Structures are given as C-alpha cells and as structure tokens.
Amino acid sequence: MAMPQNEASNRAIITVLGRDQIGIIAWVSGRLAEYSVNILDISQTILNEFFTMIMVVDLEPSSIELVDLSVSLEQEGNEKGLQVKVQHEDIFTFMHRI
Amino acid sequence: MTITFAQEEIQQTINMIHKENLDIRTITMGISLLDCSSEDIAKMEKNIYDKITKNAGRLVTVGEQISARYGIPIINKRVSVTPIAIAAAQMNSEEMVRIAKVLNKAAREIGINFIGGFSSLVQKGFTAGDRALIDSIPQALSETEFVCSSVNIGSTKAGINMDAVLKMGKVILQSAQLTADSDGIAAAKLVVFCNAPEDNPFMAGAFHGVGEPDCVINVGVSGPGVVAKVVKEYPEADFSELSNLIKQTSFKITRMGELIGRAASKSLSVPFGIVDLSLAPTPAIGDSVAEILENMGLERCGTHGTTAALALLNDAVKKGGAMASSHVGGLSGAFIPVSEDAGMVRAVEEGALTLDKLEAMTCVCSVGLDMIALPGDVSSETISAIIADEAAIGMINKKTTAVRVIPAIGKKAGDRVEFGGLLGGAPVIAIHPYSSNMFVRRGGRIPAPIISLTN
Numbered sequence: 001m002a003m004p005q006n007e008a009s010n011r012a013i014i015t016v017l018g019r020d021q022i023g024i025i026a027w028v029s030g031r032l033a034e035y036s037v038n039i040l041d042i043s044q045t046i047l048n049e050f051f052t053m054i055m056v057v058d059l060e061p062s063s064i065e066l067v068d069l070s071v072s073l074e075q076e077g078n079e080k081g082l083q084v085k086v087q088h089e090d091i092f093t094f095m096h097r098i
Numbered sequence: 099m100t101i102t103f104a105q106e107e108i109q110q111t112i113n114m115i116h117k118e119n120l121d122i123r124t125i126t127m128g129i130s131l132l133d134c135s136s137e138d139i140a141k142m143e144k145n146i147y148d149k150i151t152k153n154a155g156r157l158v159t160v161g162e163q164i165s166a167r168y169g170i171p172i173i174n175k176r177v178s179v180t181p182i183a184i185a186a187a188q189m190n191s192e193e194m195v196r197i198a199k200v201l202n203k204a205a206r207e208i209g210i211n212f213i214g215g216f217s218s219l220v221q222k223g224f225t226a227g228d229r230a231l232i233d234s235i236p237q238a239l240s241e242t243e244f245v246c247s248s249v250n251i252g253s254t255k256a257g258i259n260m261d262a263v264l265k266m267g268k269v270i271l272q273s274a275q276l277t278a279d280s281d282g283i284a285a286a287k288l289v290v291f292c293n294a295p296e297d298n299p300f301m302a303g304a305f306h307g308v309g310e311p312d313c314v315i316n317v318g319v320s321g322p323g324v325v326a327k328v329v330k331e332y333p334e335a336d337f338s339e340l341s342n343l344i345k346q347t348s349f350k351i352t353r354m355g356e357l358i359g360r361a362a363s364k365s366l367s368v369p370f371g372i373v374d375l376s377l378a379p380t381p382a383i384g385d386s387v388a389e390i391l392e393n394m395g396l397e398r399c400g401t402h403g404t405t406a407a408l409a410l411l412n413d414a415v416k417k418g419g420a421m422a423s424s425h426v427g428g429l430s431g432a433f434i435p436v437s438e439d440a441g442m443v444r445a446v447e448e449g450a451l452t453l454d455k456l457e458a459m460t461c462v463c464s465v466g467l468d469m470i471a472l473p474g475d476v477s478s479e480t481i482s483a484i485i486a487d488e489a490a491i492g493m494i495n496k497k498t499t500a501v502r503v504i505p506a507i508g509k510k511a512g513d514r515v516e517f518g519g520l521l522g523g524a525p526v527i528a529i530h531p532y533s534s535n536m537f538v539r540r541g542g543r544i545p546a547p548i549i550s551l552t553n
Contacts, residue, residue, distance in 0.1 A: 013103070015112055043105060054108050067166040085112065087169035094357040095350045096107045 010059040011040070011089045012066050014073070018082035020051040027080070031073060032057060035064040051082075056089070118323035119385040120351060121171040122358050123378045124211075125161050126299035127154045128178045128306035128314040128371065131185040131215075139193045142186065143200040150177060150204040150213075153313050153368075158209040160365045164358055172358065173320070173380075173520070177205065178304035179215035187227030191234040198238035198245050205244035212287075214304035216247040219294070221256040222543070232262075235269050239284035240276035246302035252292035252489040254496045257546040263489065264538050266290045267482030271505055274474075278507035281515040285504040286469065290485050292492030292499045298428040299374050303465075303500060314371040315363045316428060319355035320378045321347075322439075323385045325411070329393040340394065341414045348375070348418030356423045374428030375419035376464055377411075379439040381522035387411075387432050388441025388451075399441055400451025408432060409462035429498055431464025437517060437524035438469050447525050453484075461491050466500035471515045471526045474507040481505070483534035486544075494547055 016024060025044065032039060041056040059066055070086035077084030114120040134145035158175045165172040179185070179201070186197050198216050205213040216238060218228045235247050249266055252258035270290070274282030289303045296307020299316035306314075328347045335343060355373040363370035379387045388399035391407045412432045420426050434456065436442045445451035453470065460466045466488050472481070485501045492499030506515045506526045516523035 013108060015108060017112075041102060045105070052105070052109070054103075054105055056102070067163065070166060070169070085169050088167050090357060091168040091170060091354070092103050092108060092111055094353040095111050096103060 009089065010066070012057055012059060012069075012086050013089055013092055014055040014057055015085045016051070016053040016077065016082055018051055018077075018080070020046050020049050021080070024051060024082065025053065027076075028053070028055065028073070031076070035062050035069060037062040037064070037069065114321075114324045114350070115170055118327050119380065119382055120321045120324050120354065121173050122317060122355060123320040124174040124176050124299050124318040125157070125172060125358065125362050126176040126178055126304055126316045126318065127157050127366075127368065128297065128310055128316060129153050130306055130310065130312045131180040131182075132308070135185060135188070137188060139189065139196060142189075143196060146197065147200050147204050150179070150201070151207055154208050154210065156366060160362060164361045164365065167361075168357065170354060170358070174211040176210055176212045176214065176299070176301060176304065177208075178299070178306045179213065180308065181215060181217035181219055181305050183218035183225070183227045183231040184308065187225060189227065189230055191230040194231050194234035195238045195241065198234070198242050201245050202242035210244065212246050212301045213244050214246040214248065214301050215306055216245050217249065217305040219250045220259050220262045221250055221253045223259060224262070232265060232269060235288060236272035236276050236284065239273050239287050246287045246304065248289045248291055248294060248303045248305060250291040250294040251485065252493050252544075254293060254493050255546055255550045258292065258486065258489045258493060258544040260486065260538065260544055261541055263482050263485050264479070264541070266485055267478035267480070267538070270481050270503065271476070271478045274505040274507055281517060282504045282507055283517055286502065286517055286521055289500050289502040292489035293497060295428055295498055297372050300376060300378065300429060302502060310371070311369055313368045315359060315366065315368050316371040316374065317355045317359035317362070318374040318376060318378060318428065319351050320380070320385070321351040322377045322379045322387045322390055324351060325377060325415075326384065326386065326389045326393055329390055333395075337410060341410060344411060344414035345418035348415045349422045352419040352422035370425070372425045372427030373419070373423040375415055375423075375426055375430040376428065377415055377432045379433060379435065380520055381438055381440055383440055386439045386441035387434055388439055388445055392441065398448060398450035399445040400455050404455065405458050405462055408434070408459050412463040429464040433465060433468065434459055434463060435469035435502075436527070437471065437515070437522040438520060439522075443522070443524050446527055453527050453529060457487060457491070460488065460499055461495060465498055466492070466502075468500065468502045469521065469524065470503045471506045471509075471524050472503050472529055473511050473526055474505055474509045476505050476529060477535070479533070479535040479538050480529060482538040486538060490544070493544075494549070496549065
C-alpha cells in the first residue's frame, strides 16, 4: 500500500488572512512558541490593507496535535477578525507537486 | 528540508476550498456481506449488523479527523454492501424488508449518511432472491431513512431485460406513491442501471460488487465550482486550451481524492479501492455543472451546443483525473442530476432544458437521467419506456447509464418538489403524452448488441 508523500512529516501550513492590524505575527508566533511549534518559513504581504501570511511550521517537537492547534488558532483568529487555517502540508504537496 | 510553495499555490488551494466549494463528496466503505448469510433471518440480521458496525464503526470519526488535518470538507461518509439479492438470496420479500431495516439501523448506529446495496443484478434474468428484493423495494425504501437501492436491468454483454424494465416502472411509481407526502423521496433513493459499476462510491447507486475484496475504501470527489471558475476566467480560450485548463484543474481536484483515500485507507487499515472522478454538483450556488457549460459560452444549459460542451468537459475531466490517481473507477464522469444542480434547475424552469435534451446529454457523460421529477399522473409504462431508452444508450455505447426519476404524486409539469439537503429541489419536467404501453409490455429480452461479441 502506497503511503502519502511525507507521511512521516508533521509539517503544516498556517495561513492568516484579514484586515491588517498591529501584532498579527507576534500573536501567531507567540502561540506557536507556547506549544513548541517550530517555524520553518514565513512570508507575508499586504495588498490594499489586506493582510496575507503563510507560514510553514514543524509540529514534530510540539506538545499539541495539528487538529487542536487548528481549532485554537482558528477561534482566536475569529475574535480578531482574521481567517486562520492550519493544514497538513500534504494537501498542498499533493495538489501542486507531482 | 521543507518543501516550499509559492504563495499563489497556497492561495489557490485555499480559494478552491473556501470560495469554489471544493470538497470530498464521499468516503464510501464497501463491505462484503457474503459471509453473513444464514437460513435464519434473525441470525442473518445479527451477522449483517455486526459486520457493518465492526468494519465501519470508526468511519465517521476517521473521516472527521482527516478532514480537520487537511482542512478540506468531507461531506458524506457512506457504506456500500454486497447486493442484498445475492447476499440474502434465500429470503422472501417480508424478510428483505427486515434486512433493509437492519441496514438502516446499522447506518444510524455508526452515523453515516447513506448505506447502498439494497440491490439486484437482473440484466439476464431473475433469481428468487431478485424477485423478492425487487418486490420489497417500495416498502423497504419508504420505511427506512438511509438505505439506497439499485437494480441493474441491462448490460452491453447481456442485453436488456425488458421484464425487469417493466417491473421497475411499477416499483418506482409505488415507491413515490408510498412517500407522496414527502414528494416521493423513496424514489430518490432508487436507481435503475445499465452496465452498473461494482465500485461506485456515489449514491443511490453504490453497491459492493462480488469481485471486490472483503472491505475497501472508495472516494468520490466534487468540484464543479472550481472548474466553472477556471472556464469563466478564460472566455477567449479556444477548445484545445479550454480542454487543457479543465484537465489541469481536474488533476488537482482528483489529487485531493487520492490523498484523502490513502489517508482513510491507512487510518482504517482497509485497502484503498478507487477514486471516482465524477464532477458531482450540489444545490449550492456556484457548485453547478450547468454553470460550467454556460461559462463555455452557452446562454442556458440545454440549448444547442450543450451536448458538445458536455462531451468536451467529460473527456477533459477524465484525462486530467486519470493522471492524478493510481486507481480510477466507479462512474468517473460529469454528473447531471437536475435537482442537485442549481444551474440545471434554472434551465428547466426557464424551458431551456427538456427531458429529451437531458437524454441526449447522457450519451456523452456519466450517468443518466438523474434526480428528475416527473408529473404525478405518469404511467408506470412510460417510466419503463424512459428506462428502456436510457438502458439502450448505455448498452450500445458500452457505458453506464441510469435512471433516477421521481414521480411527483399530485403534481404536474411546472410545479416544484423539495427533497432537501444534497438532494435539492426541482421543477416537475414535462413528458411526452403519447403511450409506449404496447412496446414495453412485449416482454422478454432485448438481445445483446453485436458489439458485445468482442472475444
């Protein structure tokens, strides 16, 4: 049985979308540090006051499951008017890499 | 080190899921019931219940976990079983109803959306079990909530069993009559096939064929909204470019099915069967196959050119999808269910799309006349004649065709029926007023066509 690519990996992509405001990255990276989630890559743009951040993180050393991290960041993000998604990297690997 | 993605790629995936309704339509677990047989109905009920709840007990939980992990919705979790007319061949029709009820009970217990396989394969003729099952369908479907039924009445190799076609016209009408107060919902859970596939994950036609392993995971993707958007973005593209754009999009959609299927298979320790490439619409705005066709340049779905547009779409979806998955199967084509597709509904309401045009469209796509409400005074012979036409298309073209029509009891053409949920609602479509009675009552079999002699 073929395994998903990177099955062993515990990397996720975090995307944050919403109106720009002070402290978005500080908030996300603060939470990630709390859970010992390692940030591998980060990119951020602002277009017409619309904030977009994409972060590649490694949950391997972390104390939290991907799904729990997702729920926690999504809820907190909602309160700040931000749309936050945490998804295992395989969904992007499968769609965009052969 | 980490694989990096372009921001556009990440954004594209997120948009597909959140703006264009990309989702996994279904994870369907196929379960063989061949080892559940018993002379004693109570024993058999227990065997079936135990086997389904044991194998699929974690299906819903695992589906939800995978959905959260990858951030993609998985709309339905379903189970398909061995055709009951085979697994319970010794039962009479009252006992068949009891088996439908135990399937329903098992489905409720494990929390799935549908269970398919209350089915019979009679393309060449009936066994006692087939007769018992078919006789029990109207009662079984009207007294259960989750059970879906299918009957295969023809194939390219066997021809068309016109006795079964005649019978199924009556069964569909009775099913609708027994559930007249809910717009004939029982008939929406019943499909009549020619060339039925044994690994189809989509309802109402899913069953677990006898050539399948004991337990298997099949996945059905969705994604008309994603294709509709791409087509809309390139109004100037010629047909070669258009086909390529659809192929690339279909590839990406199907990869999602492949990923989810592999993940589900691993989590449940059950072999991964196939990804079904069908573009399955939902009643949601922007999740419509009709909209794709209209974005290609047709003022309304159903007008001249619709069949050609659908042929191009269906072929491009298959070409892109086939490259994206290790095993493709099931129905694998664009679906054109009327009530489940807001664009189809509008086209029928505006008089652009007729039953005859829908029939023509089924020659070039999967699957057939699907989720179409007929006037309530339709005769069972007319339904049989509609089935015969559709089966003939499947038999001659070596493809699957199906009929899932719902006689809207007490309603006439132009009135509306509502089924709710993914099944949607639709206007009642007009049918021909002329009789086909003498034709469908002849009895016997339409012989297999010359193209069946391939050996």
